[in-house]
Amino acid sequence: MSTLELGIDEAAAGMVLGADLKDDGGAVLLPAGATLAAATLASLRQRGIATLTVQAPDTPHDSAEREALRARQLARLAHLFRRSAQAGGSAHLLERLRAYRRNG
Amino acid sequence: MDKPVPIAIDDVVKRIQDLPSLSTVVLELLASMEQEDVDLQVLAAKISLDQSLAAKTLRLANSSFYGMSTKVTTIHQAISILGFHHIRTLVTACAVTGSFTETTGGGFDFRAFWRHSVGTAVCARQLAPHLKCSPDIAFTVGLLHDIGALVLATRFPQRYEEMLAYRRAHDCYVVEAEQAVFGIDHALVGSALAAYWKFPASMQSAVAGHHQQPDPNQGALGLLVHAADILAHALDLSGLEDELAPPLDLDSWNALGLSEADSTALFAQSEAIFQDMCQILVN
Numbered sequence: 001m002s003t004l005e006l007g008i009d010e011a012a013a014g015m016v017l018g019a020d021l022k023d024d025g026g027a028v029l030l031p032a033g034a035t036l037a038a039a040t041l042a043s044l045r046q047r048g049i050a051t052l053t054v055q056a057p058d059t060p061h062d063s064a065e066r067e068a069l070r071a072r073q074l075a076r077l078a079h080l081f082r083r084s085a086q087a088g089g090s091a092h093l094l095e096r097l098r099a100y101r102r103n104g
Numbered sequence: 105m106d107k108p109v110p111i112a113i114d115d116v117v118k119r120i121q122d123l124p125s126l127s128t129v130v131l132e133l134l135a136s137m138e139q140e141d142v143d144l145q146v147l148a149a150k151i152s153l154d155q156s157l158a159a160k161t162l163r164l165a166n167s168s169f170y171g172m173s174t175k176v177t178t179i180h181q182a183i184s185i186l187g188f189h190h191i192r193t194l195v196t197a198c199a200v201t202g203s204f205t206e207t208t209g210g211g212f213d214f215r216a217f218w219r220h221s222v223g224t225a226v227c228a229r230q231l232a233p234h235l236k237c238s239p240d241i242a243f244t245v246g247l248l249h250d251i252g253a254l255v256l257a258t259r260f261p262q263r264y265e266e267m268l269a270y271r272r273a274h275d276c277y278v279v280e281a282e283q284a285v286f287g288i289d290h291a292l293v294g295s296a297l298a299a300y301w302k303f304p305a306s307m308q309s310a311v312a313g314h315h316q317q318p319d320p321n322q323g324a325l326g327l328l329v330h331a332a333d334i335l336a337h338a339l340d341l342s343g344l345e346d347e348l349a350p351p352l353d354l355d356s357w358n359a360l361g362l363s364e365a366d367s368t369a370l371f372a373q374s375e376a377i378f379q380d381m382c383q384i385l386v387n
Binding site (some may be wrong): 012014021029030034035036037038039040043061076077078080081082083084086087088089090092093094096097098100 | 168169170171172173181197216238242255275276277311331334335337339340347348349350352353356357362364367368369372376377380386
């Protein structure tokens with residue numbers, strides 16, 4: 001499992017810690033493998049934590065595999081919105097979800 | 105088929121009284137949702153008496169839902185660290201999802217029902233700060249928004265099967281199929297159950313209106329549940345093959361006021377928290 005170092009403001013809820021997060025004294029605040037909830041990130045920020053090591057997201061090695069997964073996810077979105085894509089708000093929501101699935 | 109005789113809401117209300125009852129503790133907790141002065145010690149002691157309820161609540165308290173670094177091991181400790189409001193929400197979630205276990209055979213998919221309900225609860229909680237609503241009330245209403253469907257499915261199982269067949273045949277929304285086969289829909293039935301369980305009025309009307317275009321004069325909770333339900337369908341959380349996202353009107357989208365960064369964070373957080381909650385609440 002490869003890891004990334006991120007500034008606290010780049011980290012997002014749902015990311016998983018790639019290494020034990022320790023305070024200045026060396027005590028473990030959160031163990032490797034802990035999922036970062038929004039509330040956790042807020043409290044870490046308050047404690048003055050500046051950087052975090054997170055697990056890099058799993059991505060299929062094969063770019064064709066990645067493309068196929070994206071295609072399936074986008075097709076699934078079209079299926080979910082098959083009756084509502086015309087609604088004004090749904091069109092915006094669908095656009096945001098497409099971008100989210102494409103970048104995932 | 106001949107147009108079926110519509111079911112009167114009074115008949116439904118009578119059947120509601122036959123439902124498995126929520127325990128007195130949970131009814132007290134639900135009724136206390138908008139009260140200020142609640143006897144915490146007494147309620148905490150009552151919750152702790154129900155061991156499986158207390159254990160499930162503690163698992164939720166220790167999950168990524170709150171992302172705490174210290175583990176809590178008793179209800180009293182959980183209340184002092186997280187606060188009573190949060191614990192009340194968790195206890196209610198555990199009790200309600202535990203109350204309605206699979207009693208009838210037939211077409212009703214309990215597991216998918218609870219997955220969608222927990223999904224809506226999580227999405228509602230994550231949306232709540234954007235609409236200046238209490239995350240705990242949002243979570244609870246989200247969890248219970250479709251409870252009317254459980255009433256229809258368990259009290260009128262044969263008609264419910266017909267309704268599901270109608271929905272599949274027409275690929276229409278569930279409320280359309282319910283109107284065609286029952287003459288009423290699960291939102292109305294849900295609000296009758298919410299009244300029976302003495303939910304605060306704002307929660308009753310949010311349940312009643314969750315499939316209609318929200319009325320801006322009715323307060324944010326209605327918009328919140330309406331949007332959270334749509335989002336839970338759109339994020340594909342229930343696991344059902346023939347999922348269908350209900351429509352979101354443009355005014356409601358604009359009222360949510362979500363930037364791209366907001367919606368990305370919302371989708372990611374909702375999915376991540378949903379996975380953890382489902383493992384604990386839905387078997």
